Amino acid sequence: xxxxxxxxxxxxxxxxxxxxxxxxxxxxxxxxxxxxxxxxxxxxxxxxxxxxxxxxxxxxxxxxxxxxxxxxxxxxxxxxxxxxxxxxxxxxxxxxxxxxxxxxxxxxxxxxxxxxxxxxxxxxxxxxxxxxxxxxxxxxxxxxxxxxxxxxxxxxxxxxxxxxxxxxxxxxxxxxxxxxxxxxxxxxxxxxxxxxxxxxxxxxxxxxxxxxxxxxxxxxxxxxxxxxxxxxxxxxxxxxxxxxxxxxxxxxxxxxxxxxxxxxxxxxxxxxxxxxxxxxxxxxxxxxxxxxxxxxxxxxxxxxxxxxxxxxxxxxxxxxxxxxxxxxxxxxxxxxxxxxxxxxxxxxxxxxxxxxxxxxxxxxxxxxxxxxxxxxxxxxxxxxxxxxxxxxxxxxxxxxxxxxxxxxxxxxxxxxxxxxxxxxxxxxxxxx
RNA sequence: UCCUCGGUAGCUCAAUGGUAGAGCAGCGGGCUGUUAACCCGUUGGUUGGAGGUUCGAGCCCUCCCCGAGGAGCCA
Numbered sequence: 001x002x003x004x005x006x007x008x009x010x011x012x013x014x015x016x017x018x019x020x021x022x023x024x025x026x027x028x029x030x031x032x033x034x035x036x037x038x039x040x041x042x043x044x045x046x047x048x049x050x051x052x053x054x055x056x057x058x059x060x061x062x063x064x065x066x067x068x069x070x071x072x073x074x075x076x077x078x079x080x081x082x083x084x085x086x087x088x089x090x091x092x093x094x095x096x097x098x099x100x101x102x103x104x105x106x107x108x109x110x111x112x113x114x115x116x117x118x119x120x121x122x123x124x125x126x127x128x129x130x131x132x133x134x135x136x137x138x139x140x141x142x143x144x145x146x147x148x149x150x151x152x153x154x155x156x157x158x159x160x161x162x163x164x165x166x167x168x169x170x171x172x173x174x175x176x177x178x179x180x181x182x183x184x185x186x187x188x189x190x191x192x193x194x195x196x197x198x199x200x201x202x203x204x205x206x207x208x209x210x211x212x213x214x215x216x217x218x219x220x221x222x223x224x225x226x227x228x229x230x231x232x233x234x235x236x237x238x239x240x241x242x243x244x245x246x247x248x249x250x251x252x253x254x255x256x257x258x259x260x261x262x263x264x265x266x267x268x269x270x271x272x273x274x275x276x277x278x279x280x281x282x283x284x285x286x287x288x289x290x291x292x293x294x295x296x297x298x299x300x301x302x303x304x305x306x307x308x309x310x311x312x313x314x315x316x317x318x319x320x321x322x323x324x325x326x327x328x329x330x331x332x333x334x335x336x337x338x339x340x341x342x343x344x345x346x347x348x349x350x351x352x353x354x355x356x357x358x359x360x361x362x363x364x365x366x367x368x369x370x371x372x373x374x375x376x377x378x379x380x381x382x383x384x385x386x387x388x389x390x391x392x393x394x395x396x397x398x399x400x401x402x403x404x405x406x407x408x409x410x411x412x413x414x415x416x417x418x419x420x421x422x423x424x425x426x427x428x429x430x431x432x
Numbered sequence: 433u434c435c436u437c438g439g440u441a442g443c444u445c446a447a448u449g450g451u452a453g454a455g456c457a458g459c460g461g462g463c464u465g466u467u468a469a470c471c472c473g474u475u476g477g478u479u480g481g482a483g484g485u486u487c488g489a490g491c492c493c494u495c496c497c498c499g500a501g502g503a504g505c506c507a
Contacts, residue, residue, distance in 0.1 A: 024467095024468095026465095026466045026467075026469060027463090027466090027469095028463060028464065028465070028466055028469080028470090029462070029463035029464065030463080030464055031463085031464045031465065031466075032466095033465075033466050033467080033469090035467090044466090044467080046465080046466095048464070049464085050464090064458095065457095078465095080465065080466090080467085081467085082467070100442095101442065101457070101458060102457095103442065103443085104442095104443085105442080105443060105456075105457050105458095106457095106468065107443070107444075107456060107457075107468065108444095108456085108468050109443075109444045109445085109455095109456080110444085111443055111444075112439095112443085112444085112499085112500080113499085113500070114439095114498085114499050114500070115442095115443075117499095170505075170506080185506095186507095207507080209505090209506070209507085211504095211505055211506065212433065212504090212505085213503095213504085213505065213506070214500090214501080214502075214503090215501085215502065215503080216501090216502095217506085217507080218505090218506075218507085219507090222507070224507065301505090303503080303504075303505090304502085304503075304504090305503095346507095354506090354507080355506075355507060356507070357507075358506085358507065401507065402507070403506095403507030404507090405507085406507055407507090417507095428498090428499080429499095
């Protein structure tokens with residue numbers, strides 16, 4: 001078995017060797033306490049002068065924060081240690097002694113965000129950031145497993161695209177030889193094509209939005225999961241999304257309890273994230289927003305204050321369905337019961353973490369889709385291939401898109417999405 | 433793009449228009465149980481930049497730069 005800090009309890013009374021970095025140090029005369037981290041956790045290493053050679057003791061005295069080293073010692077149960085386990089050091093080899101102080105110190109005051117963001121490459125080593133990236137990894141695993149178990153095929157959509165799927169003002173433009181291209185802001189149109197080939201598909205990749213948004217819910221580069229399912233009805237889609245949310249949250253939660261505790265997440269909030277979820281119509285949502293004292297007219301989209309007024313009614317994600325078609329995307333299928341409404345759903349997270357999911361039944365009629373493209377003044381040429389999907393074996397289908405970082409932000413209780421991605425790209429920030 | 437707030441030591445912050453300071457970090461010393469250790473000593477400054485007002489500007493004025501929070505838009 002590989003020895004690491006996470007499984008030290010299996011090595012009690014044994015001599016072990018670990019490679020890692022010095023997290024912090026407390027000197028107390030003939031006794032030195034080293035907080036040592038190896039990427040899997042942090043453990044206290046005890047160095048007593050009379051038990052080691054002078055040379056080893058001197059190395060422990062001079063080692064600085066975040067210097068890399070290899071330690072050897074004996075694992076011992078210790079009630080006074082936070083982890084319940086400690087290492088009595090026999091020897092230490094310093095691999096790289098930092099000649100300059102590590103810029104980020106451990107202190108009670110929280111440094112300014114700008115400072116931490118400039119040091120993002122080093123900030124990643126801190127306890128909370130390590131925990132958060134582990135939760136991110138587990139969330140991705142839970143999502144992929146969810147689809148794999150249900151026989152979905154992962155189909156990657158292109159990142160370089162010839163045209164917008166919804167307008168061009170929020171797209172990043174790049175040179176494409178003698179032409180121009182745009183970074184993808186959604187893989188949806190492409191996986192609609194894939195779902196007509198493979199039945200049940202999803203894509204999971206980076207998405208780019210050149211929106212000049214400057215809020216805790218926005219990144220210019222983020223990761224999105226977009227499943228697309230052929231022959232599905234709208235009600236079945238809502239059912240599917242409920243299964244999806246419950247499973248990815250509960251799986252991530254159960255795999256990440258220690259990390260979520262480090263992040264000080266209120267776990268009782270996550271206990272509640274189980275079916276059934278509240279499903280309300282746009283019309284009902286408007287009533288709730290008005291009741292809670294926020295201004296809104298029927299027919300308007302929700303802004304941030306409206307979203308908040310709605311969400312405080314629920315302690316689970318709320319599904320808002322059937323928005324007026326004219327405030328939604330061109331490809332959404334009209335509700336047969338009321339042509340002015342779209343068969344769409346937005347899933348809004350509790351506790352103010354914002355919109356997690358946007359989904360819909362797609363238009364499967366050729367003529368209607370063509371008309372919508374024209375109505376939205378989109379270039380018909382660019383959508384020829386997309387219209388072809390309604391020309392050859394058209395079928396009812398639907399899907400949704402979910403922002404990974406917003407979902408992680410909600411699950412882990414981290415207020416700002418910039419911490420939920422290793423190297424965030426934001427308006428005015430592309431370093432490091 | 434708009435609105436609001438901010439920029440002083442490595443970090444967090446003080447400083448009535450009148451000698452730029454503290455805590456932490458660092459460095460030197462002390463301590464056999466520290467948990468954000470403690471005690472003694474100590475290094476450290478182009479006050480974001482450029483102009484201006486003034487006998488005198490970190491502080492007042494103008495412009496610029498950078499950042500934060502939010503709005504619209506969105507996941």
